[in-house]
Amino acid sequence: MTTLTFLGTGGGRFATIYQVRGTGGIYLKDGVNVHIDPGPGAxxxxxxxxxxxxxxxxxxxSHCHPDHYTDAEVLLEGMTRGGLKKxxxxxxxxxxxxxxxxxxxAISRYHHGLPExxxxxxxxxxFNIGALDVDVLGTKHSDPSGVGFKFNTSAGAMCYMSDTEMDSEVTAQHKGARVLILALTRPLHSRVPQHLCTEDAANIAKEIRPEMVLLTHFGAKLIYxxxxxxxxxxxxxxxxxxxxAEDxxxxxxxRGIRFSGKRGEGQDEMLDEGIDPAQLD
Ligand SMILES: [Zn+2]
Structure with missing residues (x-):
């Protein structure tokens, strides 16, 4: 059995700053335990x-934006049992x-040196993590080194596109995905450069035709x-x-796909009165 736990489904600046939803990334279990993009709150x-x-x-x-990495150093200390075990x-x-x-x-030299x-x-x-093989895919994002991943799990290919704008070359790399995770930052009628909006996600789904699309990394305007x-x-x-996805x-x-877990309390309660969420991304 392969499981994916969403330690947050928010993303982009304002959903992260105000923690409109969590931003702790995705935890994949498939014989090994893999924490993908541990942002604030992981x-x-x-x-x-x-x-x-x-x-x-x-x-x-996947790339060097804080909604994808800020908890990584403390988690590295956790993974290495306080830095005592390589x-x-x-x-x-x-x-x-x-x-x-x-x-x-995003990672200090000290923390870089902790893991094996x-x-x-x-x-x-x-690369591989134990028996789990992972292919590294390209993205088109404001961090030019940003990447996505295809996890070749025991339950089939699970692809994570990470932050990108829609691009035919990026999309093509995700062919064969059973489950496709999209970082959907912007809602309908709200396209911005560097990110996916809802129309983009529909086009990508049409092209790849996975068994299921999972949406995460929602911006504040989209949540609103x-x-x-x-x-x-x-x-x-x-x-x-x-x-x-829900937090x-x-x-x-x-063989099938099922869901468990519940939403945290107070989810999606919007921001201070002084802030107009419709103006945020
Ligand atoms: Zn980003």
Whole structure:
């Protein structure tokens, strides 16, 4: 059984600043435990679910934006049992691990040295975490070193596109995905450069035709306008089953796909009166 737990489904600047939804990334279990993009709140949400960071086998950072990396150093200390045991793997974009073009690094030299293995990856690379093989895919985003991933799990290919704008070359790399996770930052009629909007997600779903599209990384404006509405549009346009992930939700991938978990309290309560969420992204 392969499971995916969403330690947050918010993303972009304002959903992160105000924690409109959590931003702790995705935790993949498939014989090994892999924490993907541990942004702000990853530790807090793990604690709420009684998940032990010391059981993590790998931490993966797709690119050097804070909604994808800020809890990574403390999680590295967790994975290495307080830095006392050299174990586990750290994978990341060049920007996240070493710094490049004014981005990063996100990880201090001290923390970089803690795990058994630390690897910078780029498009076209392949690595493994135990028996789990992972292909590294390209993105088109404001961090030029940003990457996505295809996890070749025991339940089929699970692709994570990470932050990108729609691009035919990026999309093509996700062919063969059973489950496609899209970082949907912007709602209908609100396209901006560097990110996916709902119309883009529908086109990508139509092209790839996975068994299911999972939506996450919702920006504040999108949350305000309604997450479910975006999922319905994508499903109707593409004919592909589309589910908007919820904070602390777990997806179980076996022969079928089922869900468990519940939403945290106070989700989606909007921001201070002085802030107009419709103006945010
Ligand atoms: Zn980003």
């Amino acid at each position: 530790l807090v949400h793990m604690a709420r679910l009684k998940m032990d960071p010391a059981k993590t086998d790998a931490i993966i950072i 174990r586990g793997t750290l994978i990341g974009s060049k920007t996240a691990l070493e710094g490049e073009n004014g981005h990063g690094p 293995r630390a690897m910078v990856v780029g498009k076209g690379d392949r 306008e309604g997450v479910g509405k975006q999922a319905q549009y994508i499903e109707r346009e593409s004919g592909v089953r589309t589910v908007a 602390l939700m777990t997806v179980h991938l076996g």
